[in-house]
Amino acid sequence: MSESGNGVLRFxxxxxxxxxxxxGSALTGFALGLWVYGLTSSxxxxxxxxxxxxxxxxxxxPIVGVLVDRWDLRNAMRLGDCGAGLVTLVYAILISLGQLAPWHVYVGTAIASVSGAFQRTSYTALTPALIPAKHLGRANGLVQASDAAVPLIAPPLAGFLLSATSLGTVVLIDFISCLAAITTLSLIRSLPAGSGAASDAGTSALQQALEGWNYLKERRGLLGLLTFSVITxxxxxxxxxxLPPLVLDIANPAVLAGLLSTGGLGLLLGSVVMTAWGGPKNRIHGVLGVGMGLGTVMVLAGLFPTLRMLGxxxxxAGFCIPIMDASSQAIWQGQVPAALRGRVFAMRGMIAWSVQPLAYLAAGVMADHLDGVSFSIPALFGPLEQLDARSRGIALCFxxxxxxxxxxxxxxxxxxxxxxVEETPPGTTFTEAVSPPSR
Known part of the structure; x- marks a missing residue:
């Protein structure tokens, strides 16, 4: 089998x-969340x-990124899987002893979050080491497909397992799933050359972590792409x-659940399409062009907030997300040198994820501030006019x-x-790439 075929099989x-x-992790997370809420009602x-x-x-x-660049990528992924498995094993022991308490769940969730950082960063860095550049869109679409399918499957499956068996059984299944992930990594005996650790002797971990940010600062195309991702x-x-408070203003919780499932189906279908298609040849169109479509449907949802339009x-929106994310991921994987992927991807992830709770808070404050503010609505937007003041404010936030x-x-x-951005060779700045060669 060819080297590229070997890489695809290993991936x-x-x-x-x-x-x-x-x-497995999603099953345990959902089940433990229900357990904590049932115990505390908080x-x-x-x-x-x-x-x-x-x-x-x-x-x-940032520190995870440094370690991922230093280590064999398989070992970094193993550490993440082992960390998650160890947390699950402790849960199982505490449950069997009847000693599990909410604070155990909080500590375990925090440790699992750190383990997940190792898994995500090394997984993202590993993909371009195994997959030819022309197939990165499909590979990332496959990753998006699993990310879309898991949230659809986990809640009903966890609910069934809790009613049919016990919390301990759910945790045991999670532990077995961690062992399965570790086993598959053990089947991969080698990685392509050039994806191993970088030599950074004489520099501190903090300095190495900042190299990820320094690389971004010098490459305006990637920094602009990151800015777009943060905004979206x-x-x-x-x-x-x-979405939930807007829907509940005009319908019941069952309808809300149906709408959320519709979004999940969109995610799954978009992931399947991306896996089969691979995205546009010029991947930036898969990011910015699809991003324009995403913005358009959000505006339409706010202007015409009927159940049909919201659905x-x-x-x-769900359909657009995996195409946009997989295209963006492929650009990043092709533009960042192997020796820096851990640090750059970790820095990118930290910036992108850190805005989420701030956006949650800002959206809530803005919607509350618009509650009761009077303004005229054109007759064209009748569904918006029919909402109460609070939901009208939410629609305007959309x-x-x-x-x-x-x-x-x-x-x-x-x-x-x-x-x-894709025309800039990896390891060079945009200015260097577009400047004529010196004579």
Whole structure:
């Protein structure tokens, strides 16, 4: 078998193991969240689990990037899987002894978040080491497919397992899934040359971590692409946090669940399409062009907030996300040298993830501030006029978030260093790439 064929096979094996592990972790996360809420009846305690799922991994991301660049990528992924497996094993022991308490879940969730940072960063760096550049879009679409399928499958499956068996059984399944991921990594005996650790003797870990940021600063195209991603993440986060109260103003929780499932189906279908298609040849169109579509459907959802329109827009937003993300991921993987991938991808992830809680807060404050503010609505937008003051404010936030994404996409197209980011050879600045050679 050719080297590229070997790489694809090895990627498929790793993808299968990581998908199983993601599903196991999602089962445990959902089940433990229900357990904590059932025990404490505290929304704050329940929300704390969500915060601890994200925040610790964001905080350690720069150091994780340094370690991923130093180590064999398989060992970095093994560490992440072993960390998650160890947490799950401790849960199982505590459950069997009848000693599990909410604070155990908080600590375990934080440790699992750090382990997840190792998994995500090394997984992203590993993909271009195994997959030929022309197939990166398809490979990233496959990763997006597993990310879309797991949230659809995990809640109902966890609910069934909890009703049919016990919390201990769910945790045991998660532990087995971690072992499966570790086993698949053990089947991969070698990686292509050039994806190993970089030599950084004489520099501190902090200095090495900052090299990821320094690389971004010198490459305006990637920095512009990151700025676009941050803005669209803010818009999507606003949509995510404001959709439930908007829907519940005009319908019941069952309808809301159906709308959220529609979004999940859009995610899955978009991932499947991206896996089969691979995205546009000029991948920036898969980012900025699809980003314009995403902004448009968000504006439409705010202007015409009927259940039918909200369902359509939720599905289309879900469909756009994996195409946009997989195209962006392929650009990054092709533009960052192997020796810096861990640091750059970790820095990128830290910046992109850190804005999410801020966007949640800003969207809520903005919607509350618009509650009760009087303004006239053109007759064309009758569904918007029929909402109460609070939901009308939420709909206006949808419009603002969509316009923000649209403006960011248009700005990306008008900026040459972003529009032509793929034409900049890895390891060079945009200025160096477009300047004529010296004589």
């Amino acid at each position: 498929a094996i790793i993808w299968g193991g990581q998908t199983v592990s993601k599903l 929304v704050t305690d329940f929300a704390l689990i969500s915060v601890l799922t994200i925040l610790p991994g964001v905080l350690v991301a 993440n803010c818009s999507l986060s606003a949509m995510q946090v404001l 359509y827009c939720t599905f289309m 419009i603002a978030a969509g316009l923000l994404a649209l403006i960011a996409a248009v700005r990306g197209y008008t900026a040459r260093h972003v529009r032509e």
